[in-house]
Amino acid sequence: MMNCQQATRLLSDAQERELSLKDRAALKFHVMMCSGCRNFGKQMDTLSDIAHNYAKGSDSDGAVQRSDDERHE
Amino acid sequence: MNSESTPVSQPETPGEDPGTSHLTDPTFLKELRVQMLKFATLQLRDEALAEDAVQEALIGALKNAASFNRRSALKTWVFAILKNKIADVLRKGSRMIEASRLLRDNEDEENLDALFDTKGFWQVDERPAAWSHPMKSVKNDHFWRVFEACLSGLPENQARLFMMREFIELESNEICETLNISTSNLHVMLYRARLRLRECLENRWFNEGERS
The missing domain is CATH 1.10.10.10 (Winged helix-like DNA-binding domain superfamily/Winged helix DNA-binding domain)
Incomplete structure (x- = not known):
């Protein structure tokens, strides 16, 4: 079975490229059994969302709130 | 919700639209500049290049500021412009990591x-x-x-x-x-x-x- 080190690498790579069918299947199986990697996977998306917010100048001053607060036209 | 149509410091130009007024509000502008400069410097590692990028972004933003009446929307827009400027500099490779x-x-x-x-x-x-x-x-x-x-x-x-x-x-x-x-x-x-x-x-x- 795939270990956590391999699984987390794939979870990060999934942000960059399409994983092969084989990798996806092995990963799915691993993540089903491993809560740590399951959390890690979710955090990859969160990290990306956080970074995008940061790059929008988000802060408490009328924090940038994504879609409802975009250009208003 | 309620603050949507409340321009902040609106002096004697009632016709001026709210977006532009954010950029003429010295406190807001100062804070925005500081935040932008921090963001640009982090990535370009060069104060002069960062200054230029921020300046250009702000000038670009001024042209379109009229379309925003919320500070956060304006800010998003300004940062989007800044990101493009930074991307240009990075692509030119003037400050590239070997x-x-x-x-x-x-x-x-x-x-x-x-x-x-x-x-x-x-x-x-x-x-x-x-x-x-x-x-x-x-x-x-x-x-x-x-x-x-x-x-x-x-x-x-x-x-x-x-x-x-x-x-x-x-x-x-x-x-x-x-x-x-x-x-x-x-x-x-x-x-x-x-x-x-x-x-x-x-x-x-x-x-x-x-x-x-």
């Missing part, structure tokens, strides 16, 4: 290996926890300070690649071409950056105040 230095960035490999046991499974106390409502944090100033601290705790090159990818949103292949590094090299660096960043955020934020 590939050779990137490849030498192995100092933290051992550190990261310590996250896993000898078979490559999580060490019990390193196993990622669930983050509850992580996106609530983006409205918290303290969170951003923690985020910045974690970012600057990364090895320099990892931080820069992460920023190119996730802040400036350059495509992987674009980064590789500009820096002349292989895709697998880029992916490994991004992987390490993410491993570290999530660990830092979990230890210093999500496991701390956030969780009760």
Whole structure:
């Protein structure tokens, strides 16, 4: 079975490229059994969302709130 | 909701639209500049280049400021322009990390290996926890300070690649071409950056105040 080190690498790579069918299947199986990697996977998306917010100048001053607060036209 | 149509400091020009008035509000403008400069300097590592990018972005923003009546919307727009300016500078490669230095960035490999046991499974106390409502944090100033601290705790090159990818949103292949590094090299660096960043955020934020 795939270990956590391999699984987390794939979870990060999934942000960059399409994983092969084989990798996806092995990963799915691993993540089903491993809560740590399951959390890690979710955090990859969160990290990306956080970074995008940061790059929008988000802060408490009328924090940038994504879609409802975009250009208003 | 209610603040939507309340321009902040509206002097004797009632016809002036609210978006423009944000950019003429000295306090807002000053804070915005500081924040933009910090953002640009982080990625360009050069104060003069950062100044130029910020200046150009602000001038560009002024032209369109009329279409915004909320500060946050204006800010999003200004940062979008700034991101484009930074991307241009990065693409021109005037401040590029030499590939050779990137490849030498192995100092933290051992550190990261310590996250896993000898078979490559999580060490019990390193196993990622669930983050509850992580996106609530983006409205918290303290969170951003923690985020910045974690970012600057990364090895320099990892931080820069992460920023190119996730802040400036350059495509992987674009980064590789500009820096002349292989895709697998880029992916490994991004992987390490993410491993570290999530660990830092979990230890210093999500496991701390956030969780009760």
